[in-house]
Amino acid sequence: MAENTRIEWADHSFNAWIGCTKVSAGCDNCYAERERATRILDVRWGAGQPRHRTAVSTWEIPKRWNAAHATFFATHGRRQRVFCSSLSDVFDNEVPPAWRADLLRLIAQTPDLDWLILTKRIGNARAMLNEAVLEMSSGARTWDAGAWPNLWLGATIVNEIEAERDIPKLLETPAAVKFLSMEPLLGPVDISDFLTPGWPRCETGFVQAARYEHGYCATCAGHVTDPIHQSGMHDVIDWVIAGGESGAGARPMHTHWARSLRDQCANAAVPFLFKQWGEWLPADQADTIQRDAASAAASLSVSGELRLDRDAEIFQKDDAYVLRVGKKVAGRLLDGRVHDGFPVHKERCHRRAVEATARA
Incomplete structure (x- = not known):
């Protein structure tokens, strides 16, 4: 379950285990549950079902990718990006903690790979990362003591409710790069408060009482009210991926939702990657060939209400007229452009730091 991938934002995908439980509206039409590997191995989805750990030979493949870094x-x-895990969730409660520790060991042993861990359970991430690092280091260190520069942490966000609930949890969890995968995007989402451009940060803070009493920092001479001393200012989203749903039962995405995310990211200078329209394509994004390929049509309100009746009396202002053309035909152009933004790694991978953790 390790392979080169056609996913636009990764070079490889790796699955340490297979199986999951649906926990989000984004899981309703889960592609992983329908995957061939899932069917062949007879992996059952759901709470209380055992997860299937992949073969030892699969776990060796990332080491070969790492060896090919130069x-x-x-x-x-640039460095290779590994999507982990496409057929499971690293922070699934059903996964034995020892498996997570083994995965962290593998990540530590491959410091020339950037591991992109995407989860729908971001609320579990910090505690489970600390638990795994404690186990693999025999209690010598924790995740909070220093996030690894080759582990990027992402949260799946599909609507406004999940954004308000889960993005703060992501920002509270140490990670070299923090990203959002907003796919399938099921409604309008305002993430602007989480995209504040990065500020310089004072690492030491107020260490001399005399200076503190006057309201100034002994390290940087900045005032207590300066943004560099506000703990939340450096905790921002580094990257946003957005896309529509594909496959059986796919729900369409409104043009406004995608444009809004693009513009929010542009205003905050945050990289934005538009992955796909999915099964449905808004008519205002379609050319003649794409329109002719439509097998169905509907109207979609800005709030997300889908109406299959195309009667003019039903169509409301700001509705999107959407066409079912299939993922391949729909493509990934947003207003005629490919959006392939990627984050610049804030801290280049410190091999010695990662390897020291692996040896601990």
Whole structure:
């Protein structure tokens, strides 16, 4: 279950285990549950069902990718990105804690790979990362003591409710890069409060009482009210991925939702990647060939109400007229452009720090 991937934002995908439980509206049409590997191995989805750990040989493959770092970097000018896990959730409650510790060991042993861990259970992430690092280091360190520069942490957000509930949890969890996967996007979402451009940060703070009494920092001479001393100012989202749903039962995405996220990111100078329209394509984004390929049509309100009746009396102001054309035909152009934003790694991978953790 490790392979090169066609996912636009990763080079490889890796699954340490298979199986999950649906916990979000975004899970309703879960592609992983329908995957061939899931069916062949007879993995059952749901709470209380055992997860299937992948073969030892699968766990060796990332080490080969890591060994190929120099060649890949010489060709592409960047590090390899690994999506973990596409057929499961690293922070699933059903997963034995020892498996997570084994996964963290593998990540530590492959410091030249950037591991992108995406979860629908971001509320579990911090505690489970601390637990795993404690186990693999025999109690010598925790995740909170220093996030690894080759582990990027992402949360799946599909609507406003999840954004308000889960993005703060992501921001509270240490990670080198914090990102959102807003796919399938099921409604309008305002994430602007979480996209404040990064501020300089004073690491030491008020260490001399005399200076503190006068309201100034002994380290940077900045005032107590300066943004560099506000703990939340550096905890922002580094990257946003957005996309529509594909496959059986796919729900359409409104043009406004995608544009809004694009514009929010642009205003905050946060990289934005538009992955796909999915099964449905708004008519205002379609060319003649795409319109001719439509097998169905509907109207979609800005709030997310889908109406299959195309009667003009039903169509409301700001509705999107959406066409079912299939993922491949729909493509990934938003207003005629490909949006392929990626974050610049804030801290280049410190091999020695990661390897020291692996040896601990």
